[in-house]
Amino acid sequence: MKSLFAKLLLIALFFASCHHPLVLQQKTHQLYTINNTGKLDSNLVKMLAPYKVGVDTQMNVVIGHTDIPLTKAQPESTLGNFMADAQLIAAQKLDRKVVASFVNYGGIRINYIAPGVLTRGKMFELMPFDNTVTILEVSGELLKRLCNHIAKGKGWPVAGITFKIKDKEAQDILLNGRPINDNVIYKITLSDYLARGGDNCDFFELLKKRYTSIFLRDALIEYVQQLELQHLPLHPNLEKRIEYVE
Amino acid sequence: MLNRRTFIKRTATGSALFALGGFPFESFASSKPIKLTLLHTNDVHSRLEPFAMDGSKYEGQGGVAARAALIAQIRSEEEHVLLLDAGDIFQGTPYFNLYKGEPEMKAMSMMRYDAVTMGNHDFDAGVDGFANQLIHANFPVLVANYEFSGTALEGKTKPYTIIKKGGLKIGLFGLGIQLKGLVPDESYGKTIYIEPIQIARSISEKLKKQEHCDFVICLSHLGYEYNYNKVSDLILAKETEHIDLIIGGHTHTFLDEPKVIRNKKGKEVLINQVGWAGLRLGRLDFIFDDKKSSNLLQTQSVIISKQTN
Numbered sequence: 001m002k003s004l005f006a007k008l009l010l011i012a013l014f015f016a017s018c019h020h021p022l023v024l025q026q027k028t029h030q031l032y033t034i035n036n037t038g039k040l041d042s043n044l045v046k047m048l049a050p051y052k053v054g055v056d057t058q059m060n061v062v063i064g065h066t067d068i069p070l071t072k073a074q075p076e077s078t079l080g081n082f083m084a085d086a087q088l089i090a091a092q093k094l095d096r097k098v099v100a101s102f103v104n105y106g107g108i109r110i111n112y113i114a115p116g117v118l119t120r121g122k123m124f125e126l127m128p129f130d131n132t133v134t135i136l137e138v139s140g141e142l143l144k145r146l147c148n149h150i151a152k153g154k155g156w157p158v159a160g161i162t163f164k165i166k167d168k169e170a171q172d173i174l175l176n177g178r179p180i181n182d183n184v185i186y187k188i189t190l191s192d193y194l195a196r197g198g199d200n201c202d203f204f205e206l207l208k209k210r211y212t213s214i215f216l217r218d219a220l221i222e223y224v225q226q227l228e229l230q231h232l233p234l235h236p237n238l239e240k241r242i243e244y245v246e
Numbered sequence: 247m248l249n250r251r252t253f254i255k256r257t258a259t260g261s262a263l264f265a266l267g268g269f270p271f272e273s274f275a276s277s278k279p280i281k282l283t284l285l286h287t288n289d290v291h292s293r294l295e296p297f298a299m300d301g302s303k304y305e306g307q308g309g310v311a312a313r314a315a316l317i318a319q320i321r322s323e324e325e326h327v328l329l330l331d332a333g334d335i336f337q338g339t340p341y342f343n344l345y346k347g348e349p350e351m352k353a354m355s356m357m358r359y360d361a362v363t364m365g366n367h368d369f370d371a372g373v374d375g376f377a378n379q380l381i382h383a384n385f386p387v388l389v390a391n392y393e394f395s396g397t398a399l400e401g402k403t404k405p406y407t408i409i410k411k412g413g414l415k416i417g418l419f420g421l422g423i424q425l426k427g428l429v430p431d432e433s434y435g436k437t438i439y440i441e442p443i444q445i446a447r448s449i450s451e452k453l454k455k456q457e458h459c460d461f462v463i464c465l466s467h468l469g470y471e472y473n474y475n476k477v478s479d480l481i482l483a484k485e486t487e488h489i490d491l492i493i494g495g496h497t498h499t500f501l502d503e504p505k506v507i508r509n510k511k512g513k514e515v516l517i518n519q520v521g522w523a524g525l526r527l528g529r530l531d532f533i534f535d536d537k538k539s540s541n542l543l544q545t546q547s548v549i550i551s552k553q554t555n
Contacts, residue, residue, distance in 0.1 A: 022280060022414055022460040022534040024490070027516070029503050030529040034313050036296055036306040041314035044353060048294055048310065051341060051349045059340045069301075109338060114300040124340040128292075129370065193430060200427050 059121025063221055064228035067235055070113040075155025075165060075242040079108050079126065082236040083220065084159035090133050090219035091189035094212060098135055099175055100160035102146065102190040104199045105153060107131070107216075118224050118234065127217040131191040135210040138188055140180040145203055146188075147173050153199075155242040164245045171245070191216055279535040280412040282461070283324040285317060286530075287331045288495030289365065289522035291338030294349055297523070308524040310353040316527060317357050326411035329358060332495030332519070333365030333422070333467035336376070346371050351382035359385040361407060363420030363465035364392070365495060369433045374398040388420030388465055391445045393438035406449055408457055414534055417453030420465040421446060421482070423496055442468060442477060443485050450488035460534060461490050469496040470519055483507035483515040491530070494519040504530065 070078045080103060088101035110125050138146070147163050147170035150156045155165060163173040173180055180186075194201045195209050224234055296309035321327050331354065336347045354362070362385060368376050377398035380387070390405035406419035421442045425434045446464060453459045464482065471478045479494040487510045500521040507515045520526040 019415055019458045020413060020536060021458065022536055024461065024532055024534055025279065025537070026531075026533040028531045029518075030531070031502065031520070032316055032527040032529065034296075034308050034316065034524060034527060036309070036312065038312055039315040039319070040309075040311040041318060041356075042311075044311040044314045044356060047352055047356060048349060051345055052295070054344055055340050058344065112302040114302060116300070121340050124343055125338070128338050128340075128343060130343075196430055197427055198430065202427065 055121070059119060059124060061120045062117045063120055063123070064118045064224035065233050066113060066115055066118055067233040069115055070234075070236070072108045072111045074105060075244055076238055076240065077108070077157070078236040078238065079110075079113065080105070080157030081159065081238070081241065082223070082234060083108060083127070083216070084157040085236065086219045086223035087133055087189055087191075087216055088159040089223060090214055090216075091135055094133075094214075095135055095187060095210070098187045098189050100143075100186070100188045101158065102150070102161075102188065102194065103157040103216075104191070104194055105156045106199060107191065107193070108157065120221060123217055123220045123224070127215075127220060129193070129216075131193050131216045133212050133214040133216055133219055134190060134192045134195040135212070136188050136190065136195055136204060137185050137208040138204075140182040140184050140186065142203060142207070143175075143180055143186055143188065144170065144173060144182070146201070149201065149203075150242070155244075158241050162239075162241050164243055166245045279533050280414050281324065281326060282411055282414060282416070282532045282534065283320065283327045284463075284491075284493075284528075284530045284532065285320065285327060285329045286493045286518065286520065286528045287313075287524055287526075288467075288493065288519055289334040289498055290331065290350070290524040291334055291367065291522060292336060292342040292347075292350055293339060293523040294341050294353060295339070304523065304525055310357070310524065313524055313527060314353070314357045320529070326414070328360050328409065328411065328416065330418070330463070330465055330493050331359055331362040332465050332493050333363045333420075334367045334495060334522075335362065335365070337367040337370045338523070342370075346375055347379040348382055351379045355382060355384040360409060361386050361388050361418050361420075361465065363387065363467055363495075364389050364403070364422050365467040366423055366425060366428050369425065369429045369437075372433050373435050373437060377402055388418060389422050390419050390449050391440040391442045392422050392425075393440060394436075395438075396436045399437075405445075406453060408453070408459060414461065415457070415459045417450070417457060417459030417462045418465065419446070419449045419453070419462075421468055423467050423469065442466075443482065446482055446486050446489065450486055454488040461532070462488055464489050464492045466492050467495045470494050470499040470501075470517070471497070479517045479519075480505070480507060483509060483517055485510065486515075487511045487513075489515055491515070492517045493528075498522040500526070 072079045083103045084101045091098040151165040151170040152168045161175050163170045293308050294310050297304040299305045335350050386407050387403040389403050394400045409416045425439050450462050453462045469478050471480050479492045499519045501519050504516040504518040509515045518528050520528040
C-alpha cells in the first residue's frame, strides 16, 4: 500500500514536471458595452446599497444650476473656464495680487455636464482629487515657460491670461490685456499637484509657494453657490483665452 | 466499504495529484482543444454606478451590477474564464472620496477577478490607503516594476502569478507607470519605480522558458501610446519576445479591436484596452491545442470582432 502511494506520487510528479505544451490556434474578439437594458446582479446591488445611501445623502444636494451644456475641450472649454475662474476667485480672496489661474487639462475629470441643476456630487466628479488652491510667485520669464508647456499640451484652462498657440509655442501672451515683463514677479494660482511638479511642471521646484487648505473642489462649489445666491446660472463663456493659429 | 485509513490515503493521493496540476491523464489525451475566455476592464475609476441619465454621452452605461450580470452570463456559457483589470480602480466618483476604495474592492471580489495591476490613481489615498483596502480583495495585485520595501505594500503584491485553466498554463505579470511627476511624492512615498522593459523581458522569459507557460499576459498601466518619448504598450510589445497579450490601461484608449504588433522575434502580440469607467467589457477567446505548430505564427491572424449591445 505504501509503495503504491509512492509510485503514484512519482508518476504524478513526472507528469507535473513535464507540462504538456499547448499552442494557440485561434483567437476571436468581442466587445460588450455595459448598459442599463440588460440584467443586474442582485448581489452587487445589495452590496452597494448601504454605500449608495451615504453617497446620495451627501452628494444629491443641489448647489446651483447651469443654463448651457458644459463640455471639456482644447484649447478652451466651458468646463475649463469655469474651473480656472473659480480657482482664481478663491485665490484672490486670499491674496488680491493673484493675476492668473491655471488648471491642467487632465484635471477636468468629466467631459460633460447637462444644463439644469448642479449637485455637490457633480463637483466631486469634475474634481475628485483633494487638490488644493496654491499661490506661486513666478517671474515673467517662467510664466512664458509655463505658457509654452501648455501650448505643447494643446491648451489648458486658464483665467486672467490669453495667448495663441502656433507650432506648439505660445505667442502674443497677455496678462489681463498687457504684455508680460520677463523681470517682474507675478502671483499666479494653480493646484498643489502642479506646484509640486505634476504633469511635468518640474520648473516650479525652486519657487516661493503658498499652499492653502482650500480644496479646488470646494472653490468650484463656492463659485456655483455664489452665483445661485444672485439668482444667476453658471454660464462660462468661450472667449478665445487660448486659440490655435496657423 | 472503505475503512477510514484507506480512505484518507486515497484522498491524500488524489489531492497530491490535484495539487500538482490536475490529473495528468487529462493532458495525456488532450487532442481536445481548450478554449480560454479572457474578460477585461481598465481605468474603472470608482464607477460603481452607471452614468446618470442626464443627456451625457455615456448616460445609463457602466455600473458594477450590470457588469457582474454579464460576467455571470459568460461564466455560465464558458468553462475557462479569466477576468482581469489593468489598474486605476480608484478615484473618480464620490464613492472613493467617502469610502476610500472599499466598495470597489468588494465588487471586484464578488465578480471574481483573477488578477489586477496598480494604476497611478490607486496611490491617491497613499500606499497605505491601497494596502488598507486589500483586506476586501480576494485577487492578487500584480506589479513587477514597483519596489515596495519599507512601505505598507511590502509583501502584499506579486510580480507575477501562474493560473491553470484546464491543461493550460497561463503566466500573468503586471507593470506600472512612472510615478514621479504623475503622483504626488508623498502619495507613493518610498515606492521605487523601475524601468519596465528589462523587467518585462526577464519575467516573460522566465514564465515561458522556466515555468513553461503556454500563454503570457502582461497587465499594463503604462498607457497605449504617446506622441513623445515615453514607454508605452506599443513599445513594450515591440521590445520584448515572450509576451502574447497586453491588457492595457491609463490612456483611456477605446480600441474597437485588439492591436496586433510584431515583437522582436516577429511573433504576434495582441494589445487591448477598453476605454475607462467600466463602460465596456473586453473579451478575447483563445483556442489552444497540442499540435506542434501554430498556424498563427505564419500568417497575420484574423480577429473576428463582434459588437454586442
